[in-house]
Amino acid sequence: MSEIDDEFADEGQAVYEDLLARTGEQAPRPRLEPTRRVLDLLGDPQRAFPIIQLTGTNGKTSTSRLIEGILRAYGLRTGLFTSPHLVSFNERIVIDGEPISNEALARNWEDIRTYVEMVDLELENAGDVPLTFFEVLTVLAYASFADAPIDVGVIEVGMGGEWDSTNVADAQIAVFTPIDLDHVARLGSTIAEIARTKAGIIKPAATVVTAAQHPDAMAEIVKAAERDEAPVIAQDVDFALTADHVAVGGQVISVRGRAGEYNDLFLPLYGDHQGQNAAVAIAAVETFLGDGSQPLSTEPLVEGLSEITTPGRLQLVGIEPTVLIDAAHNPHGARSLAAALGKYFDFAETVFVVGVLGDKDAEGILSVLAPIAARIHVTEPSSERSIPAASLARRAAAVADPGLIHAYDTVEDAVFAAREWANDGPSRLVVVTGSVVLAGEVIELAEAGEWKKS
Known part of the structure; x- marks a missing residue:
């Protein structure tokens, strides 16, 4: 944090405490309308930039960071929304590679607070609970990205997909990391049920990019994509990690992308799963920048991957x-x-x-x-x-x-x-x-x- 932003540390903490007073993010409400209502009052800031949205069980945050880092290396101003945070609340809303400043956090909160309270009152009058922590956080993130402004938002769902508050936005690209059993009390007791909920992020005219999946998960993703006439770009079919080798400080990978071959790329992350995440990220970026028809230029890709960090992951x-x-x-x-x-x-x-x-x-x-x-x-x-x-x-x-x-x-x-x-x-x-x-x-x-x- 800069010395200048230290002046606003108390204001940033106050925003976090205001949100903590609400229903916690581990008890989400399966609803979209309250979040949509606030954003409508704000002029729909989530429509001010294209969106790549990610869901899955594991690898969401790492893949989100990989996509964001590569896009930034290609000269785009990015917004990254992930959860939960490790140390600082500001980590959840990242603009152009840096956590949102306390000054911007406090300013944007003041801009949206009145509208949040208006919807709180509407909900209470209807006998419903006020906006939750994560619903308000989602609004704050979309408003902050529009205010920045950004060229593209990389948005990780909080839980599930279909009724997750981030899903009020229509993502151009829906990315799926591997789906397995987790949050079974809320998402379902089988991989198929969980995948069905997560597949709710697929919208008409979107493109799906998915990691290799359990057959039951893939069946649900394909079914949802067919319903919305969304093409599916699948790992090990349309793109693949073709090689990965242990290296000092990480690994060296090669990827067969949708449009090009990318060989001997240094990835400063440990674990074969991170190589797989990088392959998904490259396919998603190919899809966003050229609809998968043009190979990525090498220099920005090398730069983007080499500067990736994933705090809390090995x-x-x-x-x-x-x-x-x-x-x-x-x-x-x-x-x-x-x-x-x-x-x-x-x-x-x-x-x-x-x-x-x-x-x-x-x-x-x-x-x-x-x-x-x-x-x-x-x-x-x-x-x-x-x-x-x-x-x-x-x-x-x-x-x-x-x-x-x-x-x-x-x-x-x-x-x-x-x-x-x-x-x-x-x-x-x-x-x-x-x-x-x-x-x-x-x-x-x-x-x-x-x-x-x-």
Whole structure:
């Protein structure tokens, strides 16, 4: 944050606190009309720029960042909307590669606040609940992007797709990352049900770009696309990751795009899944810039990929000992994490620091990690939805050797003990995972303790 923007830090925090007073984003309302009503009163700012919208179970934020970074390298002024944040609320609304300033956040909030309160009153008079945290945040993001202004918005859904408040906009390109089981209480208990809800982001005249999917998910995406006469651009059919090799600081990938071959591209991210995400991002950018008919020029693509960062995704936050943060919060994400650790890192033993929120499949996550763990430190992130450490320890012992499990009431204690254990032996790694909330807390601990300088 700049020194000038420090003057507005209190105002930025006040905006966040105003939104926090509303129904939280983990209890979304399956509705679009209230968000649409506010935006209508504001003159429909979401129609001021073209939109690439993303949904899926895992990889949404990474793929969103990849698309945004590549588009920015081609000279476009971008808006990026992702959730949740790791450390700062401003991370959710990014303009031209930088989190929105506190000054702009506060100014845009004042511009929309009266209209938000008008719709709150309408809802209350109708016997409905006021606009939720995420509904207001969506309005704030679209208004901020129109105010900037931007050339293109890259919008990640909050949950699902069909009734997610971001879906009030009509995206020109609907991007699907891999779909698996998550949020089953709200989205459905099968992959097909979840995919059906997510496919709601497909609109008439849109183009669909999708990662390789489970057959049940692909069937739902194709059905929705056919209904809206939207062409489907599918991974491993219309484009593909053709090669990926471990490299210092990441990997080198080659991609067969819709319109061109892109070979030996450095991607500063770890994990085969990130190579797959990059292939999807390249196909989406090809589709946006030239409807897939023209290959991308090499220099901006190389630049865009080389500058990508994905905070909280296999992020190195400490050395001596090495500490990695990965916000995997479901079994699918845990499997990607485990595969990446085996391929991209060479450590003899690993201690996992794990904290999980109550609506997640804790046993599923832990059963993936247990076979590669020397120790598992379970703890409780600072969220009212967190599974208590003692309860998580009992659940961990049901799927892993109880001798691996060590419970800590605080995140700081769990991480301190993990780092101490790692320093006591050769070739030991600390991995923090299980929750975005936990990832954010440990990033702050690392910055405060200057772990990379230790």
